[in-house]
Amino acid sequence: MTQDALTSARPAGVSSQERRPGRGSDMRILIADDHELLRDMLVLYFEGEAGFEVETAADRASAEARMAETPYDLVLLDYSMPGMDGIASLDEILARPDAPRVAIISGTASPEIAEQALASGAAGFLPKTLSARSLVNAVRFMAMGEQYAPLDFLRGGDEGPAHPLTEKLSQREIQVLEGLTKGKSNKEIARDLDIREPTVKLHMKTLYRKIGASNRTQAAMIAKDAGLF
Amino acid sequence: MTQDALTSARPAGVSSQERRPGRGSDMRILIADDHELLRDMLVLYFEGEAGFEVETAADRASAEARMAETPYDLVLLDYSMPGMDGIASLDEILARPDAPRVAIISGTASPEIAEQALASGAAGFLPKTLSARSLVNAVRFMAMGEQYAPLDFLRGGDEGPAHPLTEKLSQREIQVLEGLTKGKSNKEIARDLDIREPTVKLHMKTLYRKIGASNRTQAAMIAKDAGLF
DNA sequence: CGCACCCCTATCCAACCGGATAGAAGGACT
DNA sequence: AGTCCTTCTATCCGGTTGGATAGGGGTGCG
Numbered sequence: 001m002t003q004d005a006l007t008s009a010r011p012a013g014v015s016s017q018e019r020r021p022g023r024g025s026d027m028r029i030l031i032a033d034d035h036e037l038l039r040d041m042l043v044l045y046f047e048g049e050a051g052f053e054v055e056t057a058a059d060r061a062s063a064e065a066r067m068a069e070t071p072y073d074l075v076l077l078d079y080s081m082p083g084m085d086g087i088a089s090l091d092e093i094l095a096r097p098d099a100p101r102v103a104i105i106s107g108t109a110s111p112e113i114a115e116q117a118l119a120s121g122a123a124g125f126l127p128k129t130l131s132a133r134s135l136v137n138a139v140r141f142m143a144m145g146e147q148y149a150p151l152d153f154l155r156g157g158d159e160g161p162a163h164p165l166t167e168k169l170s171q172r173e174i175q176v177l178e179g180l181t182k183g184k185s186n187k188e189i190a191r192d193l194d195i196r197e198p199t200v201k202l203h204m205k206t207l208y209r210k211i212g213a214s215n216r217t218q219a220a221m222i223a224k225d226a227g228l229f
Numbered sequence: 230m231t232q233d234a235l236t237s238a239r240p241a242g243v244s245s246q247e248r249r250p251g252r253g254s255d256m257r258i259l260i261a262d263d264h265e266l267l268r269d270m271l272v273l274y275f276e277g278e279a280g281f282e283v284e285t286a287a288d289r290a291s292a293e294a295r296m297a298e299t300p301y302d303l304v305l306l307d308y309s310m311p312g313m314d315g316i317a318s319l320d321e322i323l324a325r326p327d328a329p330r331v332a333i334i335s336g337t338a339s340p341e342i343a344e345q346a347l348a349s350g351a352a353g354f355l356p357k358t359l360s361a362r363s364l365v366n367a368v369r370f371m372a373m374g375e376q377y378a379p380l381d382f383l384r385g386g387d388e389g390p391a392h393p394l395t396e397k398l399s400q401r402e403i404q405v406l407e408g409l410t411k412g413k414s415n416k417e418i419a420r421d422l423d424i425r426e427p428t429v430k431l432h433m434k435t436l437y438r439k440i441g442a443s444n445r446t447q448a449a450m451i452a453k454d455a456g457l458f
Numbered sequence: 459c460g461c462a463c464c465c466c467t468a469t470c471c472a473a474c475c476g477g478a479t480a481g482a483a484g485g486a487c488t
Numbered sequence: 489a490g491t492c493c494t495t496c497t498a499t500c501c502g503g504t505t506g507g508a509t510a511g512g513g514g515t516g517c518g
Contacts, residue, residue, distance in 0.1 A: 035336055035357040037364060041270040080337070086454070107264055107336050108309070128264040135266060170464060183447030185504070199466055205507065215474095216505075218412030220446050224453050225315070399494060414474070428496050434477065444504095445475075 026053040027143050030072045032063035033105065034081035038128070042076070045132055046139075059083050064093065072100045074123065074143050079106035079113065087116045094121050103142055110229060111153055124148035166228070168210045176203040181220045181229050255282040256372055259301045261292035262334065263310035267357070271305070274361060288312045293322065301329045303352065303372055308335035308342065316345045323350050332371055340382060341458055353377035395457070397439045405432040410449045410458050 029052060031042050039056045046052040055072075057063035060083025067075065077093070078084065094102060104117040107128035114125040123142045126135055127150065138148045166174060172193075179189035186204065190197040204216065213219035223229065258281060260271050268285045275281040284301075286292035289312025296304065306322070307313065322331060333346040336357035343354040352371045355364060356379065367377045395403060401422075408418035415433065419426040433445065442448035452458065 036360040037270060037357050038266060040361040041266060080456075128266050131265040132269040172465065180446065181450060183442070183444055183450060185444070187504085195465085196467060198468060201505075201507090202466085204505085208506085213412070214506095215412060215414070217409065217446050217449050221410060221412055221449060221453065224450065227309075401495065416474085424495085425497060427498060430475075430477090431496085433475085437476085443476090 026051050027073045028053045028055075028071070029139065029143075030055050030057060030063065030066055030075045030100075032057040032060070032075060032081065033078035034058050035078070035107075041132065042135070045136055049136060060089065060093075064096075067093075067096070067098070067100060071098065074139060075100050075102045076105050076126070076139070077102050079104050079109045079117075087113070087120055090117060090120055090122060101142065101145075103139075103148070108227065110227065112229060114149060114153065118147060118149055122147075125150075125153075127153050129153075169207055173203050173207040173210070176200055177207055177219065177223050178229050180204070180216055181223050183220075255280050256302045257282045257284075257300070258368065259284050259286060259292065259295055259304045259329075261286040261289070261304060261310065262307035263287050264307070264336075270361070271364075274365065278365070289318065289322075293325075296322075296325070296327070296329060300327065303368065304329050304331045305334050305355070305368075306331050308333050308338045308346075316342070316349055319346060319351060320349055330371065332368075332377070337456060339456055339458060343378060343382065347376060347378055351376075354379075354382075356382050358382075398436055402432050402436040402439070405429055406436055406448065406452050407458050409433070409445055410452050412449075 029046065031039055031054060033039055033056075036058070039058070043054050043056060046054045055066060057066055059081055063075070063077065063083075066072075077090070079086075083089070090102065090104065093099065101123040102121075103124040103126055104114070104122050105126040105128065106113070109117075109125075109127070114127075117125050124138060124147055126138060126148075130138070130150065134150075142148050169177065175193055176189055179192060184192070186197050186200045190200045193200070204219075208214065208219055211219060211222050213222055258275065260268055260283060262268055262285075265287070268287070272283050272285060275283045284295060286295055288310055292304070292306070292312075295301075306319070308315075312318070319331065319333065322328065330352040332353040332355055333343070333351050334355040334357065335342070338346075338354075338356070343356075346354050353367060353376055355367055355377075359367070359379065363379075370377045398406065404422055405418055408421060413421070415426050415429045419429045422429070433448075437443065437448055440448060440451050442451055
């Protein structure tokens with residue numbers, strides 16, 4: 001089958017002629033993502049590049065097992081795969097005594113999450129909207145010790161403004177909605193924004209109308225589905 | 230670049246299969262997904278196969294524009310890309326007078342959503358956890374007019390049960406949680422499940438403890454993040 | 459200026475929610 | 489039988505939410 005080239009991820013031992021002794025040893029990269037399509041893709045690309053040695057894992061447990069076995073120069077870690085629980089999981093992995101450099105890769109995460117990841121010490125943040133070419137370049141960049149993140153994504157210039165929701169909502173209403181998605185009460189939101197609670201309730205009511213929700217839980221789910229926050 | 234790996238990977242074994250003497254012309258496929266990584270992948274792959282003609286779109290608007298211009302034999306439609314709003318968007322696209330066969334592709338959608346998509350008349354459902362090989366086979370299958378969906382995914386055997394949440398919750402609590410994520414009130418949930426409201430409240434309280442939520446909105450967000458429902 | 463719009467505050471009230479507590483029926487397992 | 493677990497029901501209470509109503513400031517615009 002043609003797919004052999006793709007699916008032969010060759011976990012270890014990479015038999016290959018594409019090894020180039022030019023720069024000393026190869027760069028060892030671990031791709032941890034539950035999307036096999038993506039793993040196939042990246043393995044394929046990196047195998048065509050000189051100086052890379054790629055292994056894969058489909059969930060957090062096996063990823064950590066591999067990290068414990070052998071050191072990696074860079075780990076591409078999916079933000080949402082089995083075993084992952086947001087930034088907390090990243091922190092835990094980075095807290096390991098033998099922690100490698102870790103870059104977060106995600107298809108759904110927001111710029112906010114990207115910033116949190118970078119603040120936690122991630123080597124970079126890679127949205128899956130990146131092209132394969134850009135991703136390989138980013139990996140090279142991070143492998144040199146730099147921190148990478150696509151600027152247009154962080155600036156929110158990404159896909160956020162296209163949301164019809166944010167267009168309709170005022171600044172305050174968006175802030176209130178954000179607090180709502182965090183599961184906060186009106187009282188907490190009021191304190192955070194330094195306004196009175198009745199005001200929060202007003203914004204709440206108006207934004208319900210605007211986005212078509214009938215209670216706070218629905219509003220939170222709508223915001224979540226829209227990819228906000 | 231590494232395309233040689235792809236193009237050289239022509240399988241002699243299947244080459245006869247992919248010829249479509251009945252139709253004469255190539256099979257036209259539209260890939261609509263905002264993840265450029267995935268588009269790169271599939272385009273490269275299908276270009277290495279005979280009998281396929283592939284075009285791409287990064288959002289719903291441009292996808293529909295392409296559909297209006299020329300007919301496609303199959304459209305791979307990302308469930309969550311700019312312009313998409315769940316099953317409703319699929320229904321709208323399928324309601325077009327010149328509607329092509331449409332398969333939903335998603336990295337996050339649940340088995341429940343997959344079934345809804347198939348019930349709405351989708352040609353298939355493709356989780357991104359599929360391997361490249363399986364995906365190509367699925368496309369061939371769907372192109373023959375069949376309806377495709379990975380059975381183990383639909384049975385929930387996929388990544389659903391791996392969720393630590395569903396393990397801890399009882400059957401009833403899960404049902405209550407599902408109603409919660411739909412934004413329903415306790416009263417509505419009670420009616421739907423044909424139990425009394427106090428009972429719903431009890432389940433609600435206990436499931437809060439189990440999943441670590443302090444109110445219904447947080448519980449809903451946790452369930453959503455876990456990929457439930 | 460008048461007007462629209464956004465943001466802020468306030469009060470009142472019905473309804474709902476979160477939590478505690480208590481009791482009971484059925485199935486499963488020892 | 490006894491025990492545990494799940495499910496169901498119920499009542500009480502304090503707190504929160506949703507909705508209506510009535511204002512007061514601020515900015516921008518014709």
